[in-house]
Amino acid sequence: MNPYCLTISLGSACSLSCIYCYAAKESKAGTAPGWQNDHVLSLAEWIAANCRREQKPFALCFHGGNEPLQYVNEIVRCIEKIEPVCRRHQIPLQVFTTTSGVVSRESLIQACQLFTGITLSWDGPPAVHDQNRPFADGRPSCRKVEQTYQLMAQMGVDVTVRSTITSTSCDAHLAIIRYFAEHHVRRVVFHPVYQDEQRSIPSHLFPTPNAFVRFFLQSRQWGAENGIIVTYSGVRLEQCHDQFCPPLQHNVSVTVDGYLTFCFLITMNSHKENNHLIYGDILDGHPFLHVEKLAALEQRARQPFDQCADCFIQDHCSKACPAVCPLRDDAATRFDCRINQWIGAALLLERFGYCLTDQDMDNPAILIDKAIDTLRFRSRVLEGAEEASSPAH
Ligand code: SF4
Ligand code: SF4
Numbered sequence: 001m002n003p004y005c006l007t008i009s010l011g012s013a014c015s016l017s018c019i020y021c022y023a024a025k026e027s028k029a030g031t032a033p034g035w036q037n038d039h040v041l042s043l044a045e046w047i048a049a050n051c052r053r054e055q056k057p058f059a060l061c062f063h064g065g066n067e068p069l070q071y072v073n074e075i076v077r078c079i080e081k082i083e084p085v086c087r088r089h090q091i092p093l094q095v096f097t098t099t100s101g102v103v104s105r106e107s108l109i110q111a112c113q114l115f116t117g118i119t120l121s122w123d124g125p126p127a128v129h130d131q132n133r134p135f136a137d138g139r140p141s142c143r144k145v146e147q148t149y150q151l152m153a154q155m156g157v158d159v160t161v162r163s164t165i166t167s168t169s170c171d172a173h174l175a176i177i178r179y180f181a182e183h184h185v186r187r188v189v190f191h192p193v194y195q196d197e198q199r200s201i202p203s204h205l206f207p208t209p210n211a212f213v214r215f216f217l218q219s220r221q222w223g224a225e226n227g228i229i230v231t232y233s234g235v236r237l238e239q240c241h242d243q244f245c246p247p248l249q250h251n252v253s254v255t256v257d258g259y260l261t262f263c264f265l266i267t268m269n270s271h272k273e274n275n276h277l278i279y280g281d282i283l284d285g286h287p288f289l290h291v292e293k294l295a296a297l298e299q300r301a302r303q304p305f306d307q308c309a310d311c312f313i314q315d316h317c318s319k320a321c322p323a324v325c326p327l328r329d330d331a332a333t334r335f336d337c338r339i340n341q342w343i344g345a346a347l348l349l350e351r352f353g354y355c356l357t358d359q360d361m362d363n364p365a366i367l368i369d370k371a372i373d374t375l376r377f378r379s380r381v382l383e384g385a386e387e388a389s390s391p392a393h
Helices: 024-028 036-056 066-089 104-114 126-133 141-156 172-180 207-223 290-303 338-351 358-362 365-389
Strands: 005-008 060-064 093-099 117-121 159-165 187-192 230-231 252-254 259-261 278-281
Touching: 005 036, 036 060, 036 252, 036 278, 060 066, 060 365, 066 093, 066 104, 104 141, 117 141, 126 141, 126 290, 141 159, 159 172, 172 207, 207 230, 207 358, 278 290, 338 365, 358 365
Parallel strands: 005 060, 005 252, 060 093, 093 117, 117 159, 159 187, 187 230
Antiparallel strands: 252 259, 259 278
């Protein structure tokens, strides 16, 4: 493992009750960190030394199945511990968080001064957001998130909005992206609802591939014309990318109770219920890294799915994570990956200067043939150019 990033779940308090929450249900009560700030120090040393070797900044992220900004004093203390480590290794420290935006104004102002970038979970206009992300007592939360965004923008924070798309929100078509434009949002990541470890997210919430891809492509096109960058995290052409397992993304991820987890869905392991995905802990103050287990998990996670063997985006695709997982499901399992294939094809064509038509958006399946034809054509042109420029010609 070659880590540049430390992701910390500080506690599990959260005032929302999102319909697609994947956090450990028992954690809703608000467990405080099961470890002390000092405990992250040796992890930070390891990661900083690696960053120095690789000439990368140290990315410190506060994330997890909770609301990190409810622990802003803990965040300050963590940063104070890790800053000197980075200074000693002469590498920059970048600090990020993902927030629901439902926190006190005081915490928010403090937080805005701490972070290099913030991802704000905001699903769209009130009709969409309040259905998906109400307060635990059922009250709507959208207006509060709007105020949060306004304050962040006023304070000059670099904000990315993350909008989770359900079967219902897909019907909102361009209303979501237009609403974000009205609020001067500049970057949005859309992703369909994740399935959780226990398979407890109701299937009716998942959008169909056609509906999500049409939604995404229309929003992306509208965004490009109106100054909003729209992305999808399941396909990343600009980098080599695999499933979302933290170690595959150079990321050491610590649960609320101090375990090092191989899976981003795992936020706690208090009853050892997730031991099969745990490869270490920091519970006694020194990280215990089960190196052999980590290597075995990595090897299993990287084993290729049969259906990906010839795929044109296999090096840039999150596969079907987390719905299908190589650590749980057979590598030979076939799964539906139309969303990634269609979006991958559209993004490739976009790179080659192709403008999507209404027909492409209504029937995204045709994009794959176009992308593969374009790739074949380009490789023939490149081969021809190489032959023409070789000394034999
Ligand atoms: S591949 Fe499996 S272990 Fe890795 S992040 Fe996805 S669900 Fe978790
Ligand atoms: S689009 Fe499908 S076949 Fe292609 S790499 Fe992704 S999961 Fe595999």
